[in-house]
Amino acid sequence: MxxxxxxxxxxxxxxxxxxxxxxxxxxxxxxxxxxxxxxxxxxxxxxxxxxxxxxxxxxxxxxxxxxxxxxxxxxxxxxxxxxxxxxxxxxxxxxxxxxxxxxxxxxxxxxxxxxxxxxxxxxxxxxxxxxxxxxxxxxxxxxxxxxxxxxxxxxxxxxxxxxxxxxxxxxxxxxxxxxxLSMDKFSIKYPKEELELLKEELNLPLKSKILISVGRIGKEKNIEELINYLTKMKFKNIHLLIVGDGPYKNTLANLIKDYNLNNKITFTGLIPNDELNIYYQMADLFVSASTSETQGLTYIESLANGTPILCRDDECLEQTVINNYNGFRYNSFDEFSEKLKLILNNNGLYKNFVENAVISVNENFxxxxxxxxxxxxxxxxxx
The missing domain is CATH 3.40.50.2000 (Glycogen Phosphorylase B;)
Incomplete structure (x- = not known):
């Protein structure tokens, strides 16, 4: 054909x-x-x-x-x-x-x-x-x-x-x-040494938990909500990594400066798609506040790399991010704060989420x- x-x-x-x-x-x-x-x-x-x-x-x-x-x-x-x-x-x-x-x-x-x-x-x-x-x-x-x-x-x-x-x-x-997604693309698992080397290259604190946001930086992606939430939580050992570029980047950069969060949030700029896997694997958690997704391929890519998800609830994600299986979907600041602490502080739960993340993608996508x-x-x- x-x-x-x-x-x-x-x-x-x-x-x-x-x-x-x-x-x-x-x-x-x-x-x-x-x-x-x-x-x-x-x-x-x-x-x-x-x-x-x-x-x-x-x-x-x-x-x-x-x-x-x-x-x-x-x-x-x-x-x-x-x-x-x-x-x-x-x-x-x-x-x-x-x-x-x-x-x-x-x-x-x-x-x-x-x-x-x-x-x-x-x-x-x-x-x-x-x-x-x-x-x-x-x-x-x-x-x-x-x-x-x-x-x-x-x-x-x-x-x-x-x-x-x-x-x-x-x-x-x-x-x-x-x-x-092609599952072959996600078969490579990077050793701890390479992940830590990437952290050093990005000047990320080695002992901090890394939250990652991947995709086009537009107003509709609602990254501003994540920044506001993290400011309210006052977490000492969390760092947000924003991967991608877009028209709303300068607005977010000014907001981060106003909040004095330059040491807590990092922009990587545009990263080629075939280089993204190591970024997903370096992160402890994929986060998103977007409600404008039609499917959310970056969510699926994150799960395929074994990185659990905490995201704003959206009908299109019900079959992707399964509550208490490979992550959580939230509807408010209180839920976001509660689930974030639960995921990052409960090692047993986190390990299950990592394993289930890969399984869920292999079965459905x-x-x-x-x-x-x-x-x-x-x-x-x-x-």
Missing amino acids: KILLATDAYSVIVNGVITSIKNLRRELISMGHDVKILTLSSNRHSYIDYDSNVVYLGSYDISKIYPDARFSLSYTNPLIDSILTWKPDIIHTQSEFTTFSIARKIANKLDIPIIHTYHTLYEEYTHYFSPSERIGKYLAKKFTKRIYHKSTCMVVPTLKTYKVLKKYGIDENIYIVPTG SSTTFANKILEIYEKYIK
Whole structure:
């Protein structure tokens, strides 16, 4: 089968969507399928990476409109003609903007189905594109329905996302398929010496408990809540490590400075995805206050590395973070404080959480299972 995966972003940044696409691509290729990626380059230059079969279209930075966003006018680019000549059997889009529009044109010309995965709940990101939350949610609904009507079917990663679409009046040809991870990637366990060496390189106190937050630093990730909570708790032996980058980083840095917490919180900046495992394993606990997740791949990556989780309760995480099994979900400061102390002070409980973390991922989030379910959808719609 010839499969075109279309995405506006495809790079080394810490991003659950990109991780999902790369996992799907790898699994489909291992099954013998011919897979190409259509994406946007980081500049105005269009080119093909023949080694990885990725078509990059020249693009413009429009991050002032939406963080990290790019836009392309390459609707008549010769590289698109090369895709038409290749004649994919199906297109699977992963973004709603430039590459979705181009994919639609390709699908129409070739009369092939276009499957769309809806990764982002835009109604939870209204602060980026609307001064009014009410108007922003209305626009998100209209925009999502427009994408749906231009797609053959939609894939969503969780029941939470499905319920949002149903609220919009979208309830046909929707498939819930949780994104999977390659378990081989997490088979390496780093020795204590390497973990301590990384701590030294980051100037982290060796005797402190390390809490880690991984992902894009946006307002919707609610990292500010974690900082406020840790300030209220006045823990002496805890250090928060924030891995990633994003538009809200400077705001958080100023907050940390105001609280005089520079010796308690560290930013690492952007870390390539294939280097993240040692960071997860170095940490004692993964923490998150986000309620904007559609699935939360960084949560699954943390568990796969044997690092338990303490996170804000969210419907999409009910099958991922299981209370009193591989971590806890909290709803208030009191719960956060109580569960944090329990996890870090009860060695027996913590050891069980570490073991259960890996078991829970192996049982529920295999990338092979994920790809097989996606393939079943492809086969259903190919003529």
